[in-house]
Structures are given as C-alpha cells and as structure tokens.
Amino acid sequence: MSEIKTIALLGQPNSGKSTFFNNLTGLHQRVGNWPGKTVEQAEGEFVFDETTYKVIDLPGSYGLSANSEEEVVTRDYIQSGKADLVCILVDASQLERSLYMLADFVGIRMPVMLVLNMMDVAEAAGKKIDVAAIEKRLGVPVLGFSAAETERYPEFFKKMVSAIKTPVCLDSGSLREELVSGGELGEKTDDIISRIEAALGDFEYGVCERIWIAEKLLEKDKLICGVVRESLPFARKNAIDAILDSEEGRDGGILTGEAKYRWVSKIVRESATPKSIENVFSKWDRIATHHIKGKFLAFGIMVVSLIACMILAFPGMGIGFGMQPVLQSLVERAGNALGVWPVVISFINLVLVGGTCITICMTSFIFAIIFVFRILEEIGYMARFSYAFDNWLSRLGLQGKAIMPLFSGIGCTAGAVCGTRVLDTRGQRLLALVLLWAIPCGSKVAVVLFLASTFFGSAAPLFGIGYVALIFASFYLSSRLFGKKLVPQNERVGMIMELPPYHKPHWKMIAAMVGRSTWGIFKKALKMILMVAALFWALSYAGDGNVENTLLYKIGNAIEPVTMFFGMRWELFVSYLGGMFSKEASLGIMSTLFNHTGEAFSLVTRVAASENLGEALASTISKPEALAFLFASMFNVPCVLAMGTTYREAGSFKWLATIMGYYLALSLGLAFIGYHIGLLIF
C-alpha cells in the first residue's frame, strides 16, 4: 500500500456529507482543527483495492464565498491543490438549489466528481433524474447515490477510482456565456464580465481561472480583492476598481448569482423532471415554527428526548453499577485465597474494576444522547429547534439549536458535550461548551442539594433558586468573556437557513454510526479514567488504612493555608478536587475524611454519603465554610469524563485548559465571596 490519494468532500449543509464521510471512513477518522483556526478539521481514511484514500471533510457551506472562517478554510484547502479529487455532494431532491455549489466551483481547475446524493428521496418524491445526461453535459463523472445505503458504496468506489485515474475539471465556457449574456438584466450589465477579464489580462491565481476571479471580484470577495490588489500593476488595478464601482458593478453579486442559477437550471431542465416538489408546509410545521407553540413543542420534544436518553442509557448503567460489587467481591475473595498483597487487591478493585464500571455507566449515557440527537437531526427536526430558539440564543452568540445540548446537560455533561456537534461552526461549539460546563448534571444537583440541606436545612430551596440565577448570570459572563472571540460580531448575522424536509431516519446506519463513535469515546474515556483513578488511588492509599498516612493528607495539610483563603479547610478542598473526578467521589471523600472510617478513599466507587455524614459535617463545619464549599461545588468543573469529551470536541488541550481554568477561577472566586459574606452574616 504505497499509494495515498486524497479526496476532499465538498457540499452544502444537509447534503448528507457527514453521513457519507462517516460511512466511508468508519472508525478511521481524526478530528482536530485547521492550523491556526477555530475550525474543525475532520480527516479519515479508507483502503480500497490496496490504495489508501485520505478523506478530508471540508466544512459545509452554501457556496465558495469567504464570509466565515469555515468558508475560508474550505476555499484555502481547495486552492491549495492538495486534493487528487474534489467530490461535490448535492441533494438530488433539491437539485436546482444545491447545484449552486457546483456552479460556484466552475472556474477552479481541480479534478471533480459530482455525487447526486439522496436519490432515494428524490425518487420517492417522484423526481426522475437522468444522471447520464448530466454527466454528458458537465463532462465530469457524475454518480446517482444514496449515502445512507451502505450497499451502494461499490458504485461510488468504481466511479471514484476512474475519476482519479483520468482527472477532469469542469469547463467554464458555458457558465461564462451565462455571465456575459446577463440574462434578464441583459444589456444593463454592459458586458461587465468581459471588461473585468480584459483588465485582469493574463492574471490567474493558482488553480483559479480568470473567469472565477472576475466573478469573485464582482461579489466583492475580500480575499480575491486583496490578492488582485497586491498582484496587479497600478493602472489595471484602478481600471478594475472603476468597473466595480460603476452602477452595474455594485450589483455584481446579484449578477453572478443569477448567472449561476441560470446555468444550473439549464442543466436541471434538460435532465430532470421539471415538476418541482409540492410545497408541503404541514400543519405540524405551522406549529413547530409558531413563536409560542413552537417553543412549547420544542420543550416537549426535549423532555421526551431526555427521558428517551435515560431509558436508552439504563441497560448500560445497570451493567456498570451491577457489575462493580460483584467483580470487587470476586477479586477480593480470589486475591485473599491466593494470598495476593492487599495493595494489589485495592488497586485492582478501586482503579481497574471501579474505573471500568464507571466508564461503562457514563458512556452509556453518552451513547444515548448521541443516538437521540442523531435521530432528531436525521429527521430534520434539529433545524426547527434552531428556528424556535434563534431569538433567545442569538443574544448569547449561539444558534437556536444549541438549546438541545444545553438542555441535555441536565442529564449528563459528558454526553451533552458530544451533542454540541450539531452546531455548525467550531466557534459556536466552543462557546456552547463553555456555557455547558455551568449546567449541573443530575449528580451535581444531588450533591449540591445534599450539601444545602445538610448545612442550611429548610433554607435549602433558596439555594436552589439562587443556583439557577447564578447559572444564568454565568451564561451572561461567559458569553461576554468568550463570545467575542469565538463568535465574532461580524459573523453574527441574522438567521438565513434552510428548514430541510423531514426524512425517515435510516436506523441501521444511525446505529452503526453511533455505535462507532461511542466505542471510540469509550476507549479514550477508559484510558483517561484509569489514569486519573490510578493517580488518586496512589495519593490516597494508606497501607494501614490510616488517613493520616496518605499522601493526600500530607499535601492537604501543607496547602491548607492557601485553601483557607477560599474558606475551605483541606478536607473540603480535597473533596472539591475529588468532585472533578466524579460528583459522587466528592461525597465519598467527605465520608472518609469526616467519619474517619479508615478505608482508602473510594473515589471510583459510587459511595453514596454514609448515613451519618450529614451529622458529622454539620457538627464540624462552620456556616461560612459551608457556604464557601457549596459555591465551589456549584461551579466546580464537571467530571473527568466530561473533561475528556470536551477535550475531544474542542480538539485542543489549550481550550480544555482554558475552560477548566475559567471554572476553577469562577468556583473558587465564588467560594471566596461566599466565605467572606458568610463571616459577616453568621
């Protein structure tokens, strides 16, 4: 396998590109970011006929303009000429609109193959498409396809291999004719295209032909305008500026857009049944897009989804929690019978068995969330969420559909983090991740409520209300601090998006896709949890069972002067740190430290607070300290798995560290304030 070929996937949102990418590459994919950008780079590989194919999933956009970072990344990659083949995906059921991408590609000298995806949907809607006729007209390979049907991939491979063997580029002649004729605008365009071409002379830019440059100049494309300004002599530059400033030049974007659609409709008219799909704006959609009913419907669907997630996660949770005591007692008995050192038994039980079981539990919820989200997206409802909540969330700098991952954060932060993938730009995803960490998962809520009722008894509900208020305040703070950088003001444009038609979900494909990504997450999570568990175990193991002989005790005592600054004695601070591992661990540690039970810290064991923990806490800890600890717990970083998935989604350690640092500062800052206010009150 010496040869490596590179295929770039290009397509509009909803063209089925991610399904295609996932089915092509399976488990062999990496997600990172494009160098120096906050844009996700998804890359994968597959092997066919002893050749390795590298697949680059370019960020989805409607055309090749350079308005957002995503589009710039797409353009840069295409212009770099690194791909052996650019595979353009279009939605066959909306041929005319989605072929715009192809029209925008005309004039770029790169080998192209066109994939008419969702042929099954188009056929079901009564559209007949003559693939051969389109192929003949365009002169490049064209394939009628359905990316969700795995049995159709051999057809793709065959076409792809020949497209790479004999590379063909799109011919720009016919589009140029449309641009020159000006269509309905006719003479008003005053042959502006030819005039710009004349002014450009023999100027070409990498793989971009002169006609493409002329189009982009008319569209006032910042990058191309910059390139032309830098490269052309003064007189010719001025000539171009004069043309663009003229009356017909000012409407350049409309002129080129019209010409491209005219070019597209000629292709479509010749090769597809002219009858367009009946407008089916159903009663259901009337409700889904209503400004009040739509929100109620969306909330209803969110609640149902969350319940569905819990049901789906239940078997995995049951296995994880059920296995733990069985395995642990088995290990203990076997170990004792064989005379294995207690330290080994402790390690196996607390780190290996405990860590594996907790990973199974947590991953099962992640699986459920990815599954449910994927279905909602596949059906087409996710876009309706966007529509319904756009007004609210755009204030924070987010898209409306961010409501889904944020809401599911109540169930499980780690899972919700994976759900942020529904957002379109990496900046949006990162901002949603920042907000998401403030939303308490079920376990965190339980811990906070336990602490509040232990220390403040009947005043606990007040803390609940205060907590909610603080969360919303933190949203405001986070969007202020991070919003500007992650979602720049000039990219915050009003909603212009497509509400895709509803589709039947392809269950088999979704299950395979979700299974694959869950397995990937499980493997990574397991590694990480075992590592962290081993670390905590080493810190907290005492051969004689005496807490005072643990490393943690020594470290804790040494740093107490610092932690008291935030109002936390070392035991509480260590519990706070334990809360970063899992929320239950925080209670487990307190149980050990305050009841002096003498057992090693049960970090990975799901130890519910022992019965007398409340009493022990209430009698030893003062109210101001309690307040400090409560605040610290509210905004403590989520569990280790949530950190792991955040790292995976953010694609950079720097961002994980930034978000962690932010929440450490926030929680300790609040603890400090709470403690000092508490000292004044109590």
Next chain:
Amino acid sequence: MKNAEFVDRLSLTEMGENRCGTVAQIEGDSRFISRIVSIGLTPGSAFTLLKNDKRSPVLVFCRDTVIAVNHKESSQIFVKVES
C-alpha cells in the same frame, strides 16, 4: 437596478402569508447578498410566503425548500406579488 423602477415596492415583510411572488430586488452589503444568493433567493426566483410573523424569521418556499430569513434582513428583499 434603481429603486425608482418599482412603482409598488413591497418588501418581503409586507407581504401576506400564503401568497406567491417573485423576488424583484435584493439590497444590502455584499456579505448579505452572497449569503442570500447562495441559499437560493435571487431576483426572478418564484416563491411562496409561508410565514410572516414579526416575532420570528420569515419563511419562504423557494427552489423546492423552506428557507428562513431573519425578519430584519427580509425587509431588504423586495418582491412582486402575484395577484
């Protein structure tokens, strides 16, 4: 494409629901133009207005799909309404 050419200049937001029309003119900066063009609305495109409600984006059915356009920017799209 001067404004004066339209005697009865009607923006998308002034149009009644369930009416059919054609896009006549789109105003705005090049960024807006390129976004709206690439999603499928160009002068001459026929559409049906599905939803026009001040509190949410305008919905039109055009080129086989439902497109949502923010209310403010919809007022920069001028249309000819079929009678």
